[in-house]
Amino acid sequence: MFAYYSRLALRSFSRNKALTALMVLAIGLGIGATMTTLTVFHVLSGDPIPHKSDRLFYPQLDPRSKAGYTPGDEPEWQLTRFDAETLLEQKRGDRQALMTAGGVAIEPDKQGLAPFSASARFTTADFFPMFDVPMRAGRAWTAEEDRARARVVVISSSLADRLFDRGEAVGRSLRIDQHEMQVIGVTGDWNLAPRFYDVTGNSYGGDEEVLVPFWTSRELSLSPSGNMNCWGGGDDDGPPDPEGNHGRNANCSWLQYWVELDSQDKVEAYRKYLADYSEQQRAAGRFERPTNVRLFDVMGWLDTNGVVPDDVRLQNWLALGFLLVCLINTVGLLLAKFMRRASEIGVRRALGATRRAIFAQYLIEAAAIGFAGGVLGLALSQLGLWAVRQQPVNYAEFIAFDTTMLLSALGITTAASLLAGVLPAWRACTVPPAIQLKSQ
Amino acid sequence: MDIRPILSTLRRHKTAAALIVLEIALSCTIVCNALFLIATRMERIERPTGMDTAGLVRINLSNIGKVEDGDALTKRDVAALRAIPGVEDATALNHLPFDGSSWNSSIGTKANQAQPTLNTGTYFGDERLVETLGLRILAGRDFLPEEYIDWGRLESENNIAIPAAIITRSAAERLFPGEDPLGRELHDFWGAKPVRVVGVIEDFIRPNDNGGPTDAYFSTLLPVRPVFGRYAIRTTPERRDEVLKAAVAALTRNHPDRIILDEGSFEEVERDYYRQDTAMAWLLLTVCAVLLLITALGIVGLASFWVQQRTKQIGVRRALGATRSQVLRYFQTENFLLVTVGIVVGMLGAFGLNQLLMAHYALPRLPLWYLPVGALSLWLLGQIAVFGPARRAASVPPAVATRSV
Numbered sequence: 001m002f003a004y005y006s007r008l009a010l011r012s013f014s015r016n017k018a019l020t021a022l023m024v025l026a027i028g029l030g031i032g033a034t035m036t037t038l039t040v041f042h043v044l045s046g047d048p049i050p051h052k053s054d055r056l057f058y059p060q061l062d063p064r065s066k067a068g069y070t071p072g073d074e075p076e077w078q079l080t081r082f083d084a085e086t087l088l089e090q091k092r093g094d095r096q097a098l099m100t101a102g103g104v105a106i107e108p109d110k111q112g113l114a115p116f117s118a119s120a121r122f123t124t125a126d127f128f129p130m131f132d133v134p135m136r137a138g139r140a141w142t143a144e145e146d147r148a149r150a151r152v153v154v155i156s157s158s159l160a161d162r163l164f165d166r167g168e169a170v171g172r173s174l175r176i177d178q179h180e181m182q183v184i185g186v187t188g189d190w191n192l193a194p195r196f197y198d199v200t201g202n203s204y205g206g207d208e209e210v211l212v213p214f215w216t217s218r219e220l221s222l223s224p225s226g227n228m229n230c231w232g233g234g235d236d237d238g239p240p241d242p243e244g245n246h247g248r249n250a251n252c253s254w255l256q257y258w259v260e261l262d263s264q265d266k267v268e269a270y271r272k273y274l275a276d277y278s279e280q281q282r283a284a285g286r287f288e289r290p291t292n293v294r295l296f297d298v299m300g301w302l303d304t305n306g307v308v309p310d311d312v313r314l315q316n317w318l319a320l321g322f323l324l325v326c327l328i329n330t331v332g333l334l335l336a337k338f339m340r341r342a343s344e345i346g347v348r349r350a351l352g353a354t355r356r357a358i359f360a361q362y363l364i365e366a367a368a369i370g371f372a373g374g375v376l377g378l379a380l381s382q383l384g385l386w387a388v389r390q391q392p393v394n395y396a397e398f399i400a401f402d403t404t405m406l407l408s409a410l411g412i413t414t415a416a417s418l419l420a421g422v423l424p425a426w427r428a429c430t431v432p433p434a435i436q437l438k439s440q
Numbered sequence: 441m442d443i444r445p446i447l448s449t450l451r452r453h454k455t456a457a458a459l460i461v462l463e464i465a466l467s468c469t470i471v472c473n474a475l476f477l478i479a480t481r482m483e484r485i486e487r488p489t490g491m492d493t494a495g496l497v498r499i500n501l502s503n504i505g506k507v508e509d510g511d512a513l514t515k516r517d518v519a520a521l522r523a524i525p526g527v528e529d530a531t532a533l534n535h536l537p538f539d540g541s542s543w544n545s546s547i548g549t550k551a552n553q554a555q556p557t558l559n560t561g562t563y564f565g566d567e568r569l570v571e572t573l574g575l576r577i578l579a580g581r582d583f584l585p586e587e588y589i590d591w592g593r594l595e596s597e598n599n600i601a602i603p604a605a606i607i608t609r610s611a612a613e614r615l616f617p618g619e620d621p622l623g624r625e626l627h628d629f630w631g632a633k634p635v636r637v638v639g640v641i642e643d644f645i646r647p648n649d650n651g652g653p654t655d656a657y658f659s660t661l662l663p664v665r666p667v668f669g670r671y672a673i674r675t676t677p678e679r680r681d682e683v684l685k686a687a688v689a690a691l692t693r694n695h696p697d698r699i700i701l702d703e704g705s706f707e708e709v710e711r712d713y714y715r716q717d718t719a720m721a722w723l724l725l726t727v728c729a730v731l732l733l734i735t736a737l738g739i740v741g742l743a744s745f746w747v748q749q750r751t752k753q754i755g756v757r758r759a760l761g762a763t764r765s766q767v768l769r770y771f772q773t774e775n776f777l778l779v780t781v782g783i784v785v786g787m788l789g790a791f792g793l794n795q796l797l798m799a800h801y802a803l804p805r806l807p808l809w810y811l812p813v814g815a816l817s818l819w820l821l822g823q824i825a826v827f828g829p830a831r832r833a834a835s836v837p838p839a840v841a842t843r844s845v
Binding site for chain 2: 019022026029033067068069070103105107114115116117177178179221232244310311313314315318321322324325326328329331332333335336337339340391392393423427
């Protein structure tokens with residue numbers, strides 16, 4: 001029966017080629033647009049570190065001065081150097097690290113390679129095991145090297161290849177901001193999308209080209225970059241801090257801080273510890289605002305910061321609306337087409353065809369259109385994703401189809417073709433044969 | 441024309457009629473909001489910066505390692521830039537607008553205010569900042585030579601008072617509504633000492649979108665000579681490339697241990713900054729066009745079916761004396777009715793969607809004039825779409841009435 005109905009459907013399509021093409025195209029465009037935007041959304045809102053995103057936490061304190069305080073304010077975005085260093089020293093988590101983005105100048109030894117600037121991250125030892133940074137060669141630095149302000153760096157594989165050709169990078173010396181540093185490790189393929197641990201800059205794209213121990217970077221005056229918020233207060237007497245706003249006691253927040261906590265009990269204990277710490281600082285007169293601490297896990301932190309661009313969400317809704325219009329368009333056309341054949345249906349029913357048989361016949365015709373549209377839509381979505389990758393957006397390189405999206409594409413296509421087909425097929429099978437025969 | 445027969449026919453095709461109405465309504469909802477989004481983006485892209493951007497170029501560089509006397513080096517750099525043939529003016533500044541860096545301060549008009557009055561983008565520059573950028577002074581004056589402070593001094597000494605500030609018209613209106621801002625004091629600006637307003641400039645855009653569209657023109661100039669390796673140069677649009685090349689050469693000659701990070705015209709900087717908006721506007725425009733096309737084709741398809749289905753009925757009408765134009769008008773009126781209902785529903789939808797967008801994406805309210813324009817375009821679209829099928833209906837010969845099928 002299926003084969004016969006399929007042949008009937010084909011015959012029906014060939015009677016109205018332009019219209020069939022229109023329906024297929026409409027569904028194809030709708031599905032193509034929806035799959036494109038859904039894939040972008042899926043990639044951008046994905047979990048960057050799925051195996052431990054619920055064990056990594058971002059603590060927030062509110063060290064700002066009383067001026068400008070409104071009850072209910074969110075705490076400060078980042079930590080001051082004083083707080084970050086104190087939390088790190090007190091070591092209440094299973095692992096913890098403070099960090100900031102930075103920029104360094106690299107003077108390569110290699111002939112014909114001019115000095116260039118590279119993006120850097122200044123952080124502490126636990127950064128590597130905590131975020132599972134893959135190493136292609138060598139090792140990360142240790143807490144001892146942190147304390148000793150060791151002149152060591154870990155570099156990205158692309159930088160290693162650029163600087164040292166095929167030669168082994170580990171053990172070589174690298175001139176950074178006019179200081180000789182020893183390369184002790186090369187990171188492997190490490191594409192976090194988004195780069196959850198620092199949402200203050202571009203959250204997508206861009207490698208950490210050079211990783212330098214934090215206190216080494218301070219000792220060598222390497223320049224940090226990113227967001228910094230400063231507030232008044234403190235005394236203006238005495239000599240100014242030679243490190244300026246990056247000094248230990250500066251009233252400026254500019255460091256990200258992450259802590260790994262392996263159980264729910266530890267999370268509760270850490271929350272309490274943060275509140276206690278904040279109370280202590282208030283008692284000591286350093287904090288002026290009421291205690292207001294937060295402890296977000298990775299997905300909570302990304303969510304709070306709205307890392308997925310608004311435009312991407314908007315495009316998602318736009319595409320869904322577009323698909324809806326395309327579907328309604330197809331339903332209307334199929335309905336009109338089927339109802340035009342009401343007399344034919346009447347004759348078939350009068351000759352003994354059951355409603356079920358009629359329903360099956362017309363559903364097959366509708367589903368064929370849906371299926372063709374779906375296939376076209378999948379092809380169009382690949383075109384769409386290619387177009388997205390050509391866009392000047394920082395997340396472009398990450399946008400690709402994966403298994404989840406392929407399955408959802410199949411799901412959406414099936415749902416769409418059924419949605420488009422059920423109503424017209426239902427109306428077709430409920431045609432009362434007597435009236436149709438009479439009107440002949 | 442009597443519309444009762446049309447209504448009674450439509451009543452017999454309730455589902456198909458409802459679907460086409462729904463399609464028009466949804467298209468109307470989406471297209472109205474999409475066009476509005478495009479308009480907001482375009483407005484944003486075209487908003488004035490407050491600068492004379494035509495001949496403006498910029499170079500950002502980074503010195504390798506620590507520079508002994510940054511203030512002196514920067515002054516030598518600017519002097520070298522000004523000596524280049526074709527350069528009308530040059531300045532060292534902390535940043536141009538839209539160039540990946542942004543300094544901001546929360547300020548008030550009284551000492552120890554509980555809440556700051558506003559947050560302002562803060563520009564530092566040397567003596568030639570106003571001329572190089574082409575800012576227009578509306579009231580008061582530019583900074584005096586003795587008011588400028590070297591960055592090195594600001595950083596190494598405590599309690600330095602910045603003697604003067606120039607604010608934009610918008611910032612002045614918000615800080616001192618209805619009053620003369622000249623001579624007034626700004627507080628909490630870079631330390632404890634108040635800063636006196638000496639001039640007001642025409643609105644000058646902030647370095648980035650900090651504070652959103654309402655705060656876009658809250659900018660302040662301070663007489664601080666920066667040392668951050670950022671230079672703006674004014675030349676003529678024709679000599680831009682040549683000047684840029686000479687400028688890079690001069691800067692590298694001045695201090696060989698440096699890396700040129702960015703070089704180019706401000707127009708490029710601006711284009712990069714708005715890239716996302718431009719892309720979004722084009723995307724929305726494409727979606728609108730395709731959506732309207734599909735709706736129009738849907739109308740064509742549905743009308744064609746109905747014409748085929750009613751061929752006999754049309755023949756009978758023709759045989760009973762209806763003219764071609766009456767048949768034509770029948771289908772046109774039918775379409776008009778369907779589209780009208782679609783528009784009514786669609787306009788309600790458009791406003792509902794706009795409310796949602798306002799709540800979630802900080803969009804302004806949909807202007808009322810979108811309604812008549814949207815309605816008119818959809819009516820026009822419907823009429824164009826239905827014209828073909830309607831003409832085919834009109835050409836049905838009366839003899840059809842006599843045939844059996």
